[in-house]
Amino acid sequence: MKLKVKIISSKDNYIKYKKQLESAGFIISDDADIVFKEVDMVQDTFIGLLEDQYEVIHYSKILYFEAFGHDIFLRTIDKEYKIKEKLYEIETILYEKNFIRINKSQIINKYGIKTIIPSFNSRINLVMKNDDILYVTRVYSSRFKEFIGFK
Incomplete structure (x- = not known):
């Protein structure tokens, strides 16, 4: 094989x-x-598919990545692209580049956050610059707090 x-x-x-x-x-x-x-x-860009066309997206334009089943999507302020990379690859590529995993299916750009709202049970709610609401789960919350500078 x-x-x-x-x-x-x-x-x-x-x-x-x-x-x-x-x-x-x-x-x-x-x-x-x-x-x-x-x-x-x-590497400072990803290639994303949007309506049968590929576009080059610079890291600074990315708000977050999200997995739905086997599909991975990249979100900007106003668009959603399908990309080929897997979340673990994205984590490796973006290590030390202001991106962090916040739950099992999402990786966010620190500079894409608009508001941070502490919630119950060590969870944290994030309002992104496009007004999407994402959740930092308890498993990832202490690492996120350290990453953002809360600890």
Whole structure:
């Protein structure tokens, strides 16, 4: 059985890595569970599908990511895009870039928050800049508080 691998690298190195991995027996695929990421690769955009067209979305425009079943969506102030990346890949890509997971199915941009409202049972309600209301669950609340600077 051949393993599927997704490559995240600069355009210049992508072909080189693809040839090396394919010659080693790997299958290159965007829906792979294994990600090969170039160490010094700086990615600052995602590619999103909106009404049969792909658009490039810069990190600064992203409010949050949300999973519905196997589909992952990226939300901006006024649009919702379908993207190929999985939540765990997004978490890896955006590590230390002002994004944090707030529950099992959502990752938010710290700068996309409009209002933070403490709730009962260690939960936190977030009103995003597009007025969507998201919930930080108890499991993620202490990490979120530390991330936001409450602790």
